Amino acid sequence: MIPALRQDKELYRGVTGSVDWYSDSVHLSSPPLDRCNEAVNNINNNHEGIRLKFSSTNSTKTLLSSTKLHTLNLRRLEIWYTPLPNDCIQYLCVLLTNNKIQELEIKSHSISDRGITNICQALEHNSTLTSLNLYRNPLITSTSGQAFSHLLLNNSSLVELDLMHTSLSTESILLILHSLSNNNxxxxxxxxxxxxxxxxxxxxxxxxxxxxxxWW
Incomplete structure (x- = not known):
């Protein structure tokens, strides 16, 4: 993820961030660290969804490491255009274990094979997540094929899985399809x-x- 993180740094240089509050969610776009801290302090159980876009590594870590998220009625988490280093992945895995999130989107150049392996392991015995969207992550390669296969063999709640615009090989896709024979x-x-x-x-x-x- 190092090249992605370097690109991340250049992309957000000089960008003015925003935090937009809605009745049931909060959207953070390129949030400065202080605004991210402010959002964590103000979010409550009325906000069932969080969308994080174009976030710096420090702001992402601040959000995902917050213990407050574990106490909320969080149902939907969206992470877009935000490269996730290993420590952020670990915080996310803990959150998936302790929170009843139903929809998870990690889209657009945000995750690589290492992160997929950890998240799939965290989700193998998760009983609440129904939708996992990994659209447009070219750093997801054939290395992740086995992780997705194990996920489909062990998870009992997942209903929707989006793997479009990744770099999975056809052999990996076949492995995933075979796993569906044991997933109803x-x-x-x-x-x-x-x-x-x-x-x-x-x-x-x-x-x-x-x-x-x-097929798309």
Whole structure:
């Protein structure tokens, strides 16, 4: 993630951040550290959703490491355009263990294989998360194929999984599809269209899961 973090630093230089409050959520965009601290202090159980965009590493760490998040009625967490180093991933895994989050989005150049491995492990025995969106993370590669396979074999609550615009190989996608034979919960699996033909022609039981998979 080092190149991504360097890009992160350049991207947010001189950007004025904002914190927008809504009746049921708070959206933080490029939040300065003091504004991030302020948001953590003011958030309450009425705010079931948090969206974090274009965040610096320090601001992200401040938010995810806050013990207050573990006491909230948090149902939705969205992280966009925010590269997550290992310590932030660890804080996120603890949050997923202690909070009843139902929807998690980590989108757009925010996570790599190492982070995926840790999050999938944290979610294997999670019983509340129903939607995991990892759209447009090119640093998710075939290395993560086994982690996703184990997740689908062990998790009992996940209903939606978006893996579009990643760098997963076709072999990894086939491994994931095979795991669906032991998972009756997934109803929406979104994958890159470039894998479709090979997967349909290779996986003999594809007809059993064709209504679950969406190719884009």
């Amino acid at each position: 919960n997934i109803r929406d699996l979104r994958l890159d269209y470039r894998h479709k033909e090979t997967c349909i022609n290779t996986y003999t039981n594809y007809h059993l899961i064709q209504d679950i998979v969406a």
